[in-house]
Amino acid sequence: MARHIVARTSEIPPGGNKVFGVEGRDIVVFHVNGEFFALLNRCPHEGAPLEKAACVARLTSPEPGVYQRSRVGELLRCPWHGWEFDMRNGQSYFDPKRVKVRSYPVAVESGEELQKGPYVAETFPVHVEDSYVIIET
């Protein structure tokens, strides 16, 4: 599994996202509730760019008149047809077994740790005082 240092954590504001070209693919990284999630920037339905998705809460209703709102900001609603996906694993809300967006493991590591790794010289000038977002593909 290749590891790609893509950004400083400060480059993706809370509630925002940023797209990175990684090995010919566009991968979008979301920053929500202090966590980072990486997904292919393409809806499996008709190909819409997920960077434009609305980040919404999971809204469920166990019975009419009762509703529950959870995981605020962690569900993506596709910018075209509104299909919803779980940012954490790419699963669709309506058909989790069959329809999903490709997701990628994300790590956040400090520059100090990274400097010891083999990734520093080739790609990024790493500042030891910052933290970095790393996508595994």
Added chain:
Amino acid sequence: MSDVIDRPILAEEVAAQSRLRIIDCDVHPSIHAHADIEQFLPKRWQEHLRTYGSHLRTPYIGTTPYPRSSPLIARRDAWPPTGGPPGSDLDFMRKQHLDPLDIEYGILQVLDLFIFSQQNLEFGAAIQRAINDWQLAFWSDRDPRLKASILAGQDDTAFAIAEIERCAKIGRYVQINVCPRANEPLGRRRYWPIYARAQELGLPLGIHVGGYGGHAPTGGGWPSYYVEEHQSNAHTMAAQLTSLVLEGVPERFPNLKIVFIEGSFGWIPSATWRMDRHFEAFRSEVPHLKRRPSEYVKEHFWFTTQPIDEPDEAKHLRSLIEWVGVDRLLFSSDYPHWDFDDPRYAFKTPLTETERRKIFNGNARALYRL
């Protein structure tokens, strides 16, 4: 897997994709700034627009009766970087839609200013006329791929005829548009002068979903939710197809071509089967019909494909296409609206090259004489 588009792709389909240009029968341009449209409005109506605005049969001023799922019913990625609403910037439309999808022609469908829902019919007529001019000046003149439609609200039938005459003299419009939600069903005789003129001019009659004529959008009454109202677009289309056929419009105007836009086509087989069955039983009530209803549908009507149905099993979409008939279908994207269909991915069932050529280009080329 990143791609779960759930269908096999035929080898010939892959080969065809690189050569086949698209005719998109439903592209929505929007007014960028009020000044753009005001220059085509007489002073009297400019002042009316500023002073009174729209009078619609909806409960609150300036609203639609239903909330929408996204701002201005648009794709969230379709807001031009230069500002203005989605669909209002030609350069951005070219960059996002016309060029990358290789759109050979786009048929313009204007919905701005509640175009067919104004209850002040004179005001409605004035803005329809202004928008007919605006379509040429702001769109067709600047990009010859974009073809304008004559907006001619049918409830002021005299105006509609006069406007059709005026635009036909200009000669650059490919279609006459009327509204599916007006005061009466489309088959009623009060509207026939429009159909007579359309037939003489050889211009198809376009009927795009939407509008607020004051009637509940379903036969069951007023829906509660947007998702429910959105569903009713197909019900309205089914009601209008039934009205046009059973009132005898295609019988009386055999060369009139009628296009249903944004109603998709999943509902057509059952609607026509039912009409045929009832026709056998009640033939004597409508002796003006010489043939089975389905025969009129198969010869006089066309249907745009968006928002395409997505049955759980792709083979069922295949069956639908065969039941309706490949010759009756016209590809449409609905750009820049949220329920946009992408010509590359919308059909979740394989099509042969011949079928692709008809649906994505040939049928529209022949119908609109492009």
